[in-house]
Amino acid sequence: MSDTVVTVVAIFLAAILMFIFPLMSTADRTDDISTQAVDTATTEFVDQIRSTGKITQNDYDNFVQTISSTGNAFDVELEVQILDDNPGKKVTEAEMTKVGENYYYSKYTSQILDKVNSDGVMYLKQGDIVSVTVKNTNRTISAILKDFIYSVTGNNSATITARHSGIVNVNGK
Amino acid sequence: MKLQQLAVVFIIIILPIALVLSEYTNINMQVLNKQAEYDNILLTSTYDAIRAFQMNTLNNGYSTISDSKIRDISASVNSFYNSLASSLGSSGYKIEDLQGYIPALLFTMYDGYYLYGDYQNIVTLEKDGDTYKQNYSTENTNSLKSTNGIKPYIYYTCEYKGSNKFDIIVNYTLDNYISVMGTDNSGNIINMSGYLINPSSVTKDASGNITAHGIEIKPEKLYEYAIVMDSGIDSINLTPANGGNPTYYQYVYYNHQKYYLDTNPEQRATSYNGINIFRLNNNLRTYLNESEANSLAKYVLNRDNANYTELNATSFIDNSAYKYYNDALEFSNKVINLFNGVSYNVVTDSYNNQVNYTKTANGEKVPIHTRTNYNVNEVFKISDSNDPEAEDSIFNEHRMDVIISSIESNLMSIIANFNLHQNSGYEFALPVMTEEDWYKITNNITVVTFMQGIPIGNYKYYSNYAVVANTKNKEFVSRDSIIIRDVETGNRSNDTLGTYHNPKCKDINDNNSGNLIGYNNIDYEQQTVSYDIIDPSSHSTVETKMLYYYPHSGSGAYECVIGKDEVKYTADNLILNTELKDENGNIIGNKPNQNVRKAYISALAREKYNLYKISDYFNKY
Numbered sequence: 024m025s026d027t028v029v030t031v032v033a034i035f036l037a038a039i040l041m042f043i044f045p046l047m048s049t050a051d052r053t054d055d056i057s058t059q060a061v062d063t064a065t066t067e068f069v070d071q072i073r074s075t076g077k078i079t080q081n082d083y084d085n086f087v088q089t090i091s092s093t094g095n096a097f098d099v100e101l102e103v104q105i106l107d108d109n110p111g112k113k114v115t116e117a118e119m120t121k122v123g124e125n126y127y128y129s130k131y132t133s134q135i136l137d138k139v140n141s142d143g144v145m146y147l148k149q150g151d152i153v154s155v156t157v158k159n160t161n162r163t164i165s166a167i168l169k170d171f172i173y174s175v176t177g178n179n180s181a182t183i184t185a186r187h188s189g190i191v192n193v194n195g196k
Numbered sequence: 197m198k199l200q201q202l203a204v205v206f207i208i209i210i211l212p213i214a215l216v217l218s219e220y221t222n223i224n225m226q227v228l229n230k231q232a233e234y235d236n237i238l239l240t241s242t243y244d245a246i247r248a249f250q251m252n253t254l255n256n257g258y259s260t261i262s263d264s265k266i267r268d269i270s271a272s273v274n275s276f277y278n279s280l281a282s283s284l285g286s287s288g289y290k291i292e293d294l295q296g297y298i299p300a301l302l303f304t305m306y307d308g309y310y311l312y313g314d315y316q317n318i319v320t321l322e323k324d325g326d327t328y329k330q331n332y333s334t335e336n337t338n339s340l341k342s343t344n345g346i347k348p349y350i351y352y353t354c355e356y357k358g359s360n361k362f363d364i365i366v367n368y369t370l371d372n373y374i375s376v377m378g379t380d381n382s383g384n385i386i387n388m389s390g391y392l393i394n395p396s397s398v399t400k401d402a403s404g405n406i407t408a409h410g411i412e413i414k415p416e417k418l419y420e421y422a423i424v425m426d427s428g429i430d431s432i433n434l435t436p437a438n439g440g441n442p443t444y445y446q447y448v449y450y451n452h453q454k455y456y457l458d459t460n461p462e463q464r465a466t467s468y469n470g471i472n473i474f475r476l477n478n479n480l481r482t483y484l485n486e487s488e489a490n491s492l493a494k495y496v497l498n499r500d501n502a503n504y505t506e507l508n509a510t511s512f513i514d515n516s517a518y519k520y521y522n523d524a525l526e527f528s529n530k531v532i533n534l535f536n537g538v539s540y541n542v543v544t545d546s547y548n549n550q551v552n553y554t555k556t557a558n559g560e561k562v563p564i565h566t567r568t569n570y571n572v573n574e575v576f577k578i579s580d581s582n583d584p585e586a587e588d589s590i591f592n593e594h595r596m597d598v599i600i601s602s603i604e605s606n607l608m609s610i611i612a613n614f615n616l617h618q619n620s621g622y623e624f625a626l627p628v629m630t631e632e633d634w635y636k637i638t639n640n641i642t643v644v645t646f647m648q649g650i651p652i653g654n655y656k657y658y659s660n661y662a663v664v665a666n667t668k669n670k671e672f673v674s675r676d677s678i679i680i681r682d683v684e685t686g687n688r689s690n691d692t693l694g695t696y697h698n699p700k701c702k703d704i705n706d707n708n709s710g711n712l713i714g715y716n717n718i719d720y721e722q723q724t725v726s727y728d729i730i731d732p733s734s735h736s737t738v739e740t741k742m743l744y745y746y747p748h749s750g751s752g753a754y755e756c757v758i759g760k761d762e763v764k765y766t767a768d769n770l771i772l773n774t775e776l777k778d779e780n781g782n783i784i785g786n787k788p789n790q791n792v793r794k795a796y797i798s799a800l801a802r803e804k805y806n807l808y809k810i811s812d813y814f815n816k817y
Binding site: 032 | 282
C-alpha cells in the first residue's frame with residue numbers, strides 16, 4: 024500500500040523534475056535572450072534617430088521587424104520631446120537653440136506614426152529628446168508556466184521590456 | 197528503506213534548497229542588471245549634459261565670459277535632469293524628485309570648477325517697515341530649507357610659504373598657464389600670469405627671432421569660411437552676406453577675437469566706411485572704425501606708427517604663436533627667479549591633509565588619490581627634465597595633485613553635507629574614483645555626476661559616478677585639440693577639398709612633404725547662424741532661419757581623425773622631438789616629421805595664446 028503511494032509521489036516528482044523544471048528554465052532563458060535582443064534593437068533604433076535627426080518609415084519598420092523576430096508581440100511607445108522657444112532668451116545670446124533652458128512639448132506614438140506614415144519621415148532638430156519604450160503584449164511560455172504555479176496580475180506583467188532615450192545630436196534637415 | 201523512499205526523501209530535502217538557491221541567484225542577477233542599467237542611464241545623461249554644453253557654447257560668441265558660462269552650466273544641469281527623467285521611464289519626473297539621488301555634479305573648467313549641490317546659504321528679504329532689507333544673520337540662513345544650485349567658482353589654487361616674507365599663491369589651470377600672486381622674500385608684491393615653459397627650450401636671437409623646441413616660430417596666414425550677417429535695408433531685419441553662402445576669409449586674432457579681412461567690395465554692409473576689416477558681433481559683421489583699425493595695425497605689424505592702410509592680404513598675418521613664446525619666456529624667467537633659492541612649504545589645507553576614505557566593506561582606509569611623491573621645492577626648478585609643457589614633468593604632476601586635492605576635499609564635504617538634508621536612511625559618501633578618471637578630470641573640461649541611494653533590491657543601494665570629458669569647447673585648448681591640414685587646399689575654390697589629419701598620425705609623419713597648418717578642432721565643427729525674419733510693420737517674428745557651415749572644408753582622414761588606428765605619436769613626441777617608443781622604451785619609429793611639428797607647435801601656441809583668460813589683466817597693471 025505505502026509502496027504504491029510512494030511510487031506515485033516519486034513518479035509525480037520525477038515528472039515535475041524532468042519536464043516542468045527544464046521547460047521553465049528554458050523558457051526563462053528564451054525570455055532573457057529576447058530581452059537582450061529587444062534591448063539592443065531599441066538602443067540601436069534610438070541612437071540612429073539621435074545621430075541622423077530623423078525618424079523614417081524604413082528605420083521604424085526595420086526596428087519592429089527585428090523585435091518581432093523574437094516571436095513575441097510588442098507594444099512600441101515613442102515619445103519625442105521637442106525643444107520649444109526659450110523664455111529666457113536674451114539679446115546677446117539670441118540663440119533659439121539653447122538646450123536646457125527651453126521648454127519642451129511632447130509628441131507621442133500616434134502623432135509620430137501619423138507623421139511618419141504620411142510623409143515617410145519625421146525630422147527632429149538638435150536638442151530634442153527622443154525615447155522609445157517597448158513592452159511585450161503576448162504571454163510568453165515562461166509567463167504561462169509561472170502562472171501555472173503562481174499568477175501575477177496587474178499592469179506590469181510584461182516580461183520583456185526595453186527603454187532607451189537621449190538627446191538628438193544633429194539637425195535632421 | 198526502499199530505493200523509491202530514499203529518492204523521495206532526497207528530493208524533498210534537495211528541492212527546497214535548490215529553489216531557494218535559484219531564487220537567490222536570480223535576485224542577485226536582477227541587482228546586477230539594475231546596477232548596469234543605472235550605470236548606463238547615468239552615463240547617457242552625463243553625455244547629454246556635455247552635448248548640451250557643447251551645443252550651447254560652440255554657437256555662443258560670449259561663452260567664455262563667466263555670466264554666460266553660468267547660464268550654460270545651468271542649462272547643462274537641466275539637460276542632465278531632463279535626460280535622467282526620460283531615461284528613468286517617467287518624463288513626468290521633476291528635477292526635485294530626482295535631486296534626492298544626485299548629491300553633487302562637478303563641472304571642471306579651465307582654471308577652476310563649479311559644484312552643483314544643495315546648500316543653505318540663502319539670503320532672503322525681510323520686511324522692515326515700508327522697505328525690505330537683507331538679513332545675513334546665521335540664524336536666518338540656518339532656519340531655511342536647503343536649495344540646489346551652482347556654488348561659487350573655485351580656482352585650482354595652492355599657497356606656498358617660505359621663511360621670510362615669502363608667501364605666494366599660484367592658480368593652476370588645465371595646462372601650463374599659471375597666475376602667481378603674493379609677496380616675495382623681501383616683501384615685494386607679485387602679481388603676474390602667463391605660460392610657464394622651459395626657458396632653455398626657447399631661444400631668442402639678437403634680431404628677435406624665436407626658435408622653440410628647434411622650430412622657428414614664424415607669423416602665419418590664417419583662413420576660414422564664415423557666414424556673416426549684415427544689417428538690412430529696413431534696419432530691423434538682418435540679412436546674410438553673400439546670399440547665405442560661406443565666404444573664405446583671411447583672419448588674425450586680436451584681443452581673443454577674430455578680425456577678418458574682406459577683399460570683396462560687393463558684400464559691404466551699412467557699417468562699412470572704407471576699411472576692409474571687420475569683426476563679428478554675434479554673427480553681425482561690424483566694420484572697424486579708423487582708430488580701432490589703427491590699433492589692430494599696430495598689433496599685427498608690431499610697430500607703433502603703423503597705419504591700417506598698410507594692412508593687405510600679404511601683411512595680414514597672425515603673430516600669436518610668436519607672442520606666446522615671447523611672453524612665456526619672459527614670464528617663466530620671472531617665476532623661476534622668484535622661487536630660486538627659496539625653501540618653502542605648501543600651506544593649503546586640502547593639499548596637506550590628504551583625505552582618506554573608509555572602505556565600508558572591510559574598514560580599511562584607502563586614499564582616494566595617491567599623491568605623487570616628490571619634494572615640492574622641486575616644482576618650480578625648471579629644466580629639460582622638468583619641462584612644464586611635457587606630460588611627465590614634476591610641475592605637471594604637482595599641478596594634477598593640487599587640482600585633485602582641491603576637488604576631492606570640496607566634493608567630500610558637499611556630498612557629506614547632502615546627508616543633512618536627506619532622510620532616506622542612506623548615507624551619502626564620495627565613492628573611490630580611479631586614477632584614470634582623475635587623470636581625465638585634471639586634463640580636460642569634464643562633467644562628473646554622482647548618483648546614489650536608489651534601492652536596487654536585495655537591501656542594496658546604487659552608488660556610482662560618471663566622468664565624461666568635453667573635448668570640443670572654447671574654454672581650453674588641450675594638447676590633443678590641434679588638427680592639421682595642407683595650407684592651400686583649405687580654399688574650396690581650388691577644387692581640392694583636402695583631407696585633414698591628427699598631427700599624431702604616423703601616416704602623415706612618415707609621408708608628408710607639403711606645407712602644413714594647424715587649427716583648433718572646434719573650427720572643424722559645424723557652426724550655426726540663426727536669425728529671425730521680422731515683419732517690419734508689426735515687429736513680430738515671422739520665421740527663424742538657420743544656416744550651417746563648416747569653417748574648414750574637406751574631410752577627416754580615416755586613419756587618424758575618424759578612426760584612431762594610426763595615432764601612434766604622443767604630444768610629448770611632437771613637442772620634444774623624440775623617437776616613437778613602445779611601452780618598454782624601445783625605439784620603434786622615427787622622430788616626428790618637422791613640418792608636422794612646425795604646424796602643431798605653432799598652432800598650439802597660437803590657439804593657447806588667444807584663449808580668453810580671467811587672470812590676463814594681471815600683467816596689464
